[in-house]
Amino acid sequence: MILSLRDISKSFGEKQVLKGISLSARGGRALGLLGRNGAGKTTAIRLIMDIFPPDSGKVLLDGMPPAQSGVTIGYLPEERGLYLKKQVLEQLVYFAGLKGMPRRAAREAAMALLERVGLSEYAGSKLETLSKGNQNKVQLVATLVGDPQILILDEPFSGLDPVNAALLKELVRECVSRGKIVFFSSHQMNYIEEFCDEIAILNGGKIVLSGGIREIKHHYDRSRLVIEGADQERLASFAREQDGLVKDLQRKGSGALLKLAAPERKNELISALLAQGVEFEGVRVFEPSLSDIFVEYTEGGI
Amino acid sequence: MKQFWTVLRFEFGGYLKSKAFVGITVAAVLIIGVLLFYPRLAEIFSAGKEQREQERGEIALRNGSGIPDEALLAALGAGLTDKDIVPVKDDQKALRTAVERDDYDGALVLESPLQYVYIVQTVSINDATTGIVDETLLQMHRQSALVERGVPPGEAQEIINAPVQGRVDRIGKNQMENFFYTYVLIILLYMAIMLYGQYVAIGVASEKGSRTMELLITSARPISLMFGKIIGAGLAGLSQMAALIGSGFIFFNLNRPYWQGNEIISSLFDMPLSIMLYCLLFFIAGYFIYAFLYGALGSLASRSEDVNTLVTPLTMVFMVVFFIVIFGMYSGKVDSGLMLFCSFFPLSSPMAMFVRVAMGEVLVWEVVLSVVLLIATTVGLGILSARIYRVGVLLYGKPPRLSEVFKMLRQA
Numbered sequence: 001m002i003l004s005l006r007d008i009s010k011s012f013g014e015k016q017v018l019k020g021i022s023l024s025a026r027g028g029r030a031l032g033l034l035g036r037n038g039a040g041k042t043t044a045i046r047l048i049m050d051i052f053p054p055d056s057g058k059v060l061l062d063g064m065p066p067a068q069s070g071v072t073i074g075y076l077p078e079e080r081g082l083y084l085k086k087q088v089l090e091q092l093v094y095f096a097g098l099k100g101m102p103r104r105a106a107r108e109a110a111m112a113l114l115e116r117v118g119l120s121e122y123a124g125s126k127l128e129t130l131s132k133g134n135q136n137k138v139q140l141v142a143t144l145v146g147d148p149q150i151l152i153l154d155e156p157f158s159g160l161d162p163v164n165a166a167l168l169k170e171l172v173r174e175c176v177s178r179g180k181i182v183f184f185s186s187h188q189m190n191y192i193e194e195f196c197d198e199i200a201i202l203n204g205g206k207i208v209l210s211g212g213i214r215e216i217k218h219h220y221d222r223s224r225l226v227i228e229g230a231d232q233e234r235l236a237s238f239a240r241e242q243d244g245l246v247k248d249l250q251r252k253g254s255g256a257l258l259k260l261a262a263p264e265r266k267n268e269l270i271s272a273l274l275a276q277g278v279e280f281e282g283v284r285v286f287e288p289s290l291s292d293i294f295v296e297y298t299e300g301g302i
Numbered sequence: 303m304k305q306f307w308t309v310l311r312f313e314f315g316g317y318l319k320s321k322a323f324v325g326i327t328v329a330a331v332l333i334i335g336v337l338l339f340y341p342r343l344a345e346i347f348s349a350g351k352e353q354r355e356q357e358r359g360e361i362a363l364r365n366g367s368g369i370p371d372e373a374l375l376a377a378l379g380a381g382l383t384d385k386d387i388v389p390v391k392d393d394q395k396a397l398r399t400a401v402e403r404d405d406y407d408g409a410l411v412l413e414s415p416l417q418y419v420y421i422v423q424t425v426s427i428n429d430a431t432t433g434i435v436d437e438t439l440l441q442m443h444r445q446s447a448l449v450e451r452g453v454p455p456g457e458a459q460e461i462i463n464a465p466v467q468g469r470v471d472r473i474g475k476n477q478m479e480n481f482f483y484t485y486v487l488i489i490l491l492y493m494a495i496m497l498y499g500q501y502v503a504i505g506v507a508s509e510k511g512s513r514t515m516e517l518l519i520t521s522a523r524p525i526s527l528m529f530g531k532i533i534g535a536g537l538a539g540l541s542q543m544a545a546l547i548g549s550g551f552i553f554f555n556l557n558r559p560y561w562q563g564n565e566i567i568s569s570l571f572d573m574p575l576s577i578m579l580y581c582l583l584f585f586i587a588g589y590f591i592y593a594f595l596y597g598a599l600g601s602l603a604s605r606s607e608d609v610n611t612l613v614t615p616l617t618m619v620f621m622v623v624f625f626i627v628i629f630g631m632y633s634g635k636v637d638s639g640l641m642l643f644c645s646f647f648p649l650s651s652p653m654a655m656f657v658r659v660a661m662g663e664v665l666v667w668e669v670v671l672s673v674v675l676l677i678a679t680t681v682g683l684g685i686l687s688a689r690i691y692r693v694g695v696l697l698y699g700k701p702p703r704l705s706e707v708f709k710m711l712r713q714a
Binding site for chain 2: 013046049051052073075077079080081082083084086094095097098099100142
């Protein structure tokens with residue numbers, strides 16, 4: 001199952017929100033959709049869900065419009081909201097019913113999911129009587145009930161304590177391993193790094209970077225090395241001596257980050273370190289964190 | 303279509319499960335029950351109080367008219383059947399203090415055959431004494447005047463009491479008879495359309511306010527959501543009206559003998575079936591046209607608090623229509639030019655045409671034309687409302703102006 005957006009543009013009034021974006025998500029691989037506030041993430045999500053049509057371009061699921069394939073989407077909106085005055089189970093059955101599930105099956109599925117998140121005792125309570133964290137869990141159940149083939153999770157971890165976050169991770173992992181398409185939108189980069197195999201960074205209505213996280217990191221500037229366990233003073237004098245080879249040196253955590261004049265001169269550096277008798281515990285190529293990459297690609301403004 | 307039924311079932315079920323809805327319906331049925339059982343209950347209670355009923359009022363009579371006491375006492379006694387008349391010689395001032403002291407319930411001071419003073423502490427709303435005394439004195443005056451002019455007393459009696467036989471040959475409708483039931487039905491129509499229309503608006507806005515809409519709009523088509531909600535509320539309104547009217551009929555028929563004397567109440571429950579069916583037709587058509595507009599306006603509000611400002615213009619239109627119709631009914635001119643216009647204009651025709659059908663002279667083609675216009679407009683407004691709803695539900699912030707809404711519709 002492949003969901004792809006092809007050259008999609010969308011304007012609201014004078015404002016062009018999306019300027020020709022293309023991306024594709026495959027079943028069994030989670031896609032992290034990143035972008036600063038106002039970058040067009042919600043618009044992209046709503047286009048995928050066919051709430052409004054794009055001005056130009058196409059959304060295709062396995063080559064045809066998603067509406068025709070009868071696929072169901074589970075959506076966890078960033079702005080959480082359910083019927084506060086209605087019973088938990090009642091509204092879960094309703095939302096599953098809207099996605100086409102028969103009542104009895106919806107009831108069973110909702111109860112099973114409530115059991116899973118430890119809320120089965122609240123099935124008959126009004127939602128407003130539940131704690132905020134439990135309301136969040138009910139919202140998650142509302143997303144998953146009806147067994148949708150596509151999951152769109154917008155800031156799923158906000159408002160969850162570590163135990164509930166672990167539970168959510170488990171549930172999402174399960175969905176990914178069952179071959180569902182999972183879109184993940186978050187500002188918490190550590191979660192994206194943990195879950196997503198692929199990312200797409202939206203900035204200014206365009207996709208500025210997309211692909212597998214590992215590949216992106218791998219293709220990053222390979223000329224920066226991290227040297228662990230070396231004396232900072234000693235390294236500093238070493239860098240001064242080798243100014244043809246070392247362009248920059250800064251402290252990084254317990255080690256040091258240095259930039260080589262060229263990425264292929266790693267062995268040369270190691271030989272120089274050994275020759276100069278600089279003691280160190282390890283040398284590795286510096287891979288930026290997702291957070292570093294995100295900042296780099298979106299810093300220039302939306 | 304399946305989604306529509308799911309929404310309809312959820313919305314309608316929501317009303318039936320709501321404590322407020324059930325409570326109000328039950329309370330209204332109870333009130334109707336108490337009202338319609340009242341004569342029967344009153345009789346049961348008064349059976350134990352027969353002794354008190356025998357306690358008759360006492361009225362003092364000072365006869366200064368020159369009419370013989372016996373004749374006057376007999377004539378007044380025949381009229382004031384629930385009072386004992388006590389002839390006295392005290393003057394007006396003394397009688398005044400006596401009435402004030404509660405020695406008598408009242409006092410009559412006759413100064414001449416056609417002049418009297420009725421002394422009483424408070425005139426109760428059903429005190430018919432003065433009317434009876436007026437009538438008695440007038441009759442005695444006519445009798446004596448005729449006799450004085452040489453008419454034999456028996457003939458004089460006949461002249462005065464000559465019976466009149468009249469008969470109404472009615473070609474059109476009797477507005478007196480149908481006024482009351484039309485009035486009751488119009489008020490029901492007005493309340494039901496307004497109440498349930500506003501429920502739709504508030505329902506939509508609160509789904510937006512609580513952000514439930516985010517999930518709804520992504521799970522279901524806007525058209526299913528809007529129609530399910532509107533028809534769900536409409537069904538709730540219909541079942542509430544059916545409960546009220548049905549229980550009214552049942553309670554009335556249980557107590558029919560007790561209401562024999564009350565023409566107003568009897569006319570209400572003896573209304574023709576056709577009028578009931580017309581009421582149903584105009585409720586359904588009128589409800590939809592307003593509910594669509596209320597739904598569209600509700601979708602423009604960001605929170606349920608904003609709803610009032612948005613729906614006020616529509617509510618005002620509806621109120622103006624209501625008053626035009628009510629004034630038309632009171633003036634009896636239900637077929638006037640204004641009413642004629644209102645009975646074809648879709649926003650007012652549900653009420654105006656209903657009143658004309660019930661109380662005026664309407665040709666069949668007029669009703670058909672009015673209903674066709676109404677349905678066509680309802681369909682048109684339904685499509686427009688669904689489009690506004692589609693755009694409106696995702697719109698947050700300050701409610702947009704109407705011109706902005708149309709601009710968005712053109713772009714969407």
